[in-house]
Ligand SMILES: Nc1ncnc2c1ncn2[C@@H]1O[C@H](COP(=O)(O)OP(=O)(O)O)[C@@H](O)[C@H]1O
């Protein structure tokens with residue numbers, strides 16, 4: 001049976017379960033001297049949950065295994081003995097069988113054409129079995145729940161617990177995904193560090209993955225220039241733009257702007273935060289980069305690059321402004337207005353009040369915001385891919401080119417290298433390093449924020 | 458509307474709105490609006506140096522609003538608008554030439570909830586003198602801080618830990634720190650908006666004692682919802698109701714022989 005039809009059927013059974021459960025509970029409520037512990041609707045929900053959830057769970061598991069079971073059936077067929085033993089071609093044939101079974105008309109392998117009906121039949125067979133079991137399961141579990149309805153049965157508590165469980169599962173998915181990403185990064189990085197000594201990678205100052213000496217791959221895979229470039233572009237240049245402008249706009253918005261102005265300006269800043277980074281990338285590569293090169297040349301830097309660190313950093317800084325501004329806005333707004341009134345009542349002017357009372361009080365929050373902004377900036381990819389250069393220089397001259405970790409990761413993975421070469425695996429080591437640094441920054445920032453919140457509660 | 462206004466004005470002028478002695482601050486025909494809503498109607502009142510003046514009245518009647526007109530703290534509320542004449546030593550404080558910064562240095566304020574800055578005790582007291590440039594040398598500042606803390610009756614408790622954070626003190630100590638902070642710039646008037654409402658009885662007693670000691674040196678205006686407190690600390694009492702000044706006179710007279718029916722009802726606990 002079609003999967004959607006089955007889902008529809010199970011849902012329908014759920015509705016019926018809800019109705020019957022509710023009706024039975026209502027009857028109990030009417031007959032019994034005692035009050036029902038839970039409302040009839042909650043009993044109904046309880047029965048419906050028992051009917052639907054195990055069956056759905058089974059359907060999901062079953063539909064994961066059905067293709068495998070059907071493939072097994074195909075391979076047991078005498079016609080399949082002629083298939084290539086293992087490897088690429090066998091997989092191709094099997095894929096084609098599945099595609100034909102799903103309705104495709106095209107293909108190369110005659111064997112696939114012969115075996116497709118076998119596959120189709122097998123998968124129909126298994127899906128009917130699955131349907132049968134699912135419906136049985138729905139009935140069995142529903143009946144079980146139905147028999148448990150009593151006046152004093154705590155259906156409400158049970159339903160509550162199930163809801164909680166569902167929420168828990170939902171939140172675990174995000175956490176487990178993060179963990180999975182981390183583990184896969186770690187795993188690939190370990191393979192990399194088996195080929196390249198970790199000290200070469202972390203402290204080496206030469207980065208040129210195009211020319212790797214197989215005898216000593218670590219010699220040209222020193223990531224210091226990338227760390228420097230990332231720090232220089234993301235944490236220095238970008239922050240030199242984002243911190244002052246973000247902070248000043250937050251101060252203006254919280255302290256000086258009339259409500260009308262605030263009402264318009266805040267959403268506009270937020271729009272700035274919503275611009276896709278690739279658009280910033282265009283802007284950096286096509287407008288800002290050349291402009292800065294011309295400017296640098298006019299200053300006398302003849303070797304100025306149009307892929308300068310300054311161009312990428314400036315645009316990145318602009319991108320981060322709304323982020324810093326909104327963090328600073330929040331933490332300034334969180335300073336009790338009694339502080340501000342206290343200062344104004346002493347005869348301080350607005351700007352004195354901001355400098356001497358509000359900003360010091362909001363400082364931890366602002367610092368946390370800046371840390372988060374840095375962690376975003378160094379993880380930012382699109383702008384540097386488009387506007388920064390691939391040349392791994394260690395330079396403090398903003399008109400020269402510099403490269404970043406993220407840019408290099410993209411470059412390493414878009415090549416044609418084999419998957420287990422040091423060059424490709426270096427991308428994972430870089431990713432892991434970046435992950436750890438931003439993770440650390442986030443933890444520190446959260447701690448700072450937490451401590452600061454406690455100070456006023 | 459004019460009917461009601463007329464009646465209220467008549468009532469107000471029936472009670473003597475002028476305190477004996479030279480008025481330090483005087484309000485004449487003051488109206489305050491929050492947007493369209495009128496919070497204070499035609500209030501006229503004098504405040505002088507000799508007396509502690511108490512503002513009483515049910516919550517929401519405009520005591521805080523009126524108090525805040527006296528140091529122009531209502532300027533910080535975007536929707537607030539003040540009409541009428543308020544003078545300090547005969548000078549109109551709402552005049553264009555009046556410097557609000559100077560005004561607030563002369564008319565200090567203590568708030569309902571203690572609001573020390575998250576700085577050291579020393580820096581809290583030094584805050585005002587520093588922004589107004591009252592101390593030339595470091596020694597001067599030490600003196601100002603010590604004198605202010607002594608006047609606020611806090612010196613003995615904190616002299617060994619002036620560098621500790623002001624927010625680490627107890628509620629009563631924090632409020633006295635705020636009083637010290639206000640005193641430090643040598644104001645002429647001190648406005649207190651329910652300064653004890655967040656404090657326990659012992660801390661309250663200390664503040665009341667302090668108000669006694671400060672009387673005469675500063676013109677003190679205290680808003681309170683606690684009538685016993687008004688009776689204990691003040692010499693003159695003003696009773697507000699629904700934004701109007703119902704009665705203003707000697708505290709003894711207000712509490713023992715109120716002239717207005719509404720005052721009597723409030724004093725005897727009929728409403729509020
Ligand atoms: N910032 C404000 N904006 C609008 N209305 C206000 C504001 N502050 C006070 N009010 C209103 O003005 C009236 C007087 O308030 P307030 O002066 O605080 O009274 P009290 O101090 O006597 O309790 C109340 O009705 C209050 O709702």
Ligand SMILES: [Mg+2]
Pocket residue numbers: 520521522650
């Ligand atoms: Mg009040």
